[in-house]
Amino acid sequence: MSHYIMCEVPVFCWITAVVLENMLTTEQREELPTTLTDMYSHFLMVQTKRKKNKYQHDHETSPQELTETDREVLLKLGRLAFKHLEKGNIMFYQEDLQQCGLDVTEVSVYSGVCTEIFRRECEIFQKPVYSFVHLSVQEFLAAVYVFHCYSNMMVNVIEDFLKCDMKNPSLDEFLKMVMEKSLQSKTGHLDLFVRFLHGFSVESNQRLLRSLLGQIEMKLGMIQRAINNLKEINIKGVSPDRSINIYHCLMEMKDLSVHEEIQEFLKSENKSEKELSVIHCSALAYTLQMSEEVQDEVDLYLYKTSDEGKRRLIPAVRNCRKFKLPEQCGLSEIDYEIVASALKSNLSHLMELDLSYNDLQDSSMEVLCSGLKSPNCRVQILRLVKCNLSKISCEALGSALKHNPSNLTELDLSQNKNLQVSGFDHLCGFLASPDCRLKILRMNTCCLSDMNCEALVSALKSNPSNLTELHLSWNRDIQHSGFLHLCDFLKSPGCRLQALKLRACKLTKISCAALVSALKSNPSHLTEVNLSDNSLQSSDVQQLQDLVESPSFKLQTLRWQFW
Structure with a gap:
């Protein structure tokens, strides 16, 4: 499950091949990697080992062994990765390397980790630019550096990152603060970084990367408290897409309880009787979204959970033919962006969309319409009963449907009482379109x-x-x-x-x-x-x-x- 979402990323396939080749061609009898943190940890050690054999002509050694030079260079790379991950940078100049104590020679030796690329800065001269082979490698090394700073009590680095005063927090407290920090990001640029940090709490990864991560005191119950923190965290306003990362962090910690409970839930016949927590809903949304089988219908009203739980199920819209929101679920513009992304996808399966009895604000309607006007949109039935559509919303809807008029066969705008004074002409523009194929029009109780x-x-x-x-x-x-x-x-x-x-x-x-x-x-x-x-x-x-x-x-x- 942890690897599935990465399987279409070419560089991840290469990383996997590098790790498996090494494990199958040496006499090591280690357990195969089961999480992203496992895989990237092995990859880093294998690349370091290959560097030693290529440049230093060392005898075959265990990949867990790092020289002090290796350790220093990797931590410098980690510092570079972390410093620029915070800023959202994926390319660095020579002065950026120098600020982290790196020189060009050291970077070129670690060619499996950091490569030099060239980009024309102006018409007069070329300036060398550096980047990691993939953003995920940058995120991994950034996590290595931050975990190292935590275990070695480098308080200033952690305080600057978390924007708070540190008082020697336990590992579970530290991980909770980092998760809360990542969820504040609108772009999700710290999501994979946080997954790696949680993965480092697993004993096998600490053992593999012990010379980089450092030693931490593992008090009784600390890991279980970290797991419980993930299961119970509930931050309002966070995108349901982003909330799924909490489930991924559980998987990186090799806690399979939620995953197993969702598999049992999917097999059960009486799904409406099983109460789902918010973390269950995130896991279910991810599972349905990634399923090879397209769901015939996802009706959030049928799931027994809280309003927040229903909101976290919204990403399942990307892999179903029919999607129905419960009444008055109070979705925000962020939530409708997920629905719009499902409509825009070139693999969109969504044929029927029912958002009835939800007060659609103008900003949310405009987001939704960006999906409806997409040439990839395949929606045939659209229900917007009692959505309090305003003039702006009607104008956006009419414009979107005119952009993509040939799919829609049924439109229900009943109980939108403002239509007669605000947006009726815009909708008539769609109906008059020569490409309009609408078969059923419902406008009951529209004044x-x-x-x-x-x-x-x-x-x-x-x-x-x-x-x-x-x-x-x-x-x-x-x-x-x-x-x-x-x-x-x-x-x-x-x-x-x-x-x-x-x-x-x-x-x-x-x-x-x-x-x-x-x-x-x-x-x-x-x-x-x-x-x-x-x-x-x-x-x-x-x-x-x-x-x-x-x-x-x-x-x-x-x-x-x-x-």
Whole structure:
């Protein structure tokens, strides 16, 4: 599980090959690496050993043996790695090396760890630039250096990093502070670094890197307290993607309890009865996200967990066909960025997205729309019932759907009461698009007016042949003139509407007569009409009932009584 996410990174495959080749071609009988920290620790020692054989012509030695020179150079590289990891730098100049006590000769000897590349700084001369072979190697060496500073009581380095006064914290306290520090990062640039630090708490890695990491006092229960800290940490506002790193840290510490509990949960038949902690949810989200099998549906409402737990499950959206949020789950812009990333992915599987009954702020809607407008977006069904869409949100949605109109077949915007005053025209722009393939439009309880009906009909007549269901129930402001516009659409020769739902719209006998006239003009498609809750008498709908009974018309179902 720890290696799975890295398997598509070429440099990691090379690192793995280097380590396994060494372990299989020597007489060492060590346990094979099971975590990233294991793998990178072995890689560092193997590269150091190869350097010694190449440049110093030493006899074959155990890879755990480091000379004092090796140790000093590696720690200098670690200092360089850590100093620039904090700043987000991956390239360094000669003066950066010199500040850490390194010279070019030392770096070139450690060619498996740090390579020289050249980049033109200006048109007059070239300036040598240095980098580690991969960012993960920089993160690993930075963790080596920081763990060394902790074990050797180099308080100033740790205090400058954590921005707090140190009072000889135990290892579990130190790891907790580092984790909290990393979760404050918006970019996640310390995530792998923190995973390595937790991995160094494992005895086998301390033994392998003992000359680099130094000795620490392992008090009784310290490791278990560190594990418990990871399981219980709950920082509000942290992206669910970032929270998964907490689970990764548990794996680096070789605590498999959460992993095993999630595997048992996935096999259980009554998943809704099992209560999940937030760390369980992070583990489950990661497991579902990385599964080779695409999930048919992820409905967060079905999981028995806290609101924070449901939020941590959101990354599973990247590997499912249907995704449904629970009501009023209070997601932030950060959370919707994950949904948007799933829509943008060139491997996107998401076909149905239901965010109903969540108050979508404008900033969150704009993030979501960045995914909906992506050419990779494959969503066919979008439900945004009672999301309190504003004018800005409607404009963003209409623009996004116009950018990518051909996939969406069903749109539900019911109970967004601001549509009629703010964003209706923007949505009509999408409906009028020649590439629009929408089949089902639900706009129940949207306070639509006669003017809205006119704009809607104008849009639909621009592209009339796709829409098969139109739901406009509980729009009580639609008056007779608005209904006449709808009837005008039904008369359109390109109209293919099969179901028209107009419950509780204050329709009258005159409205029924207009509908009869429209159906007689274009009788071949409409099969269902719902006029319930409109205070109609049997005499008002008699002509419509006659159409139901006539073999010349497709109309099969007429509902007009109070339910």
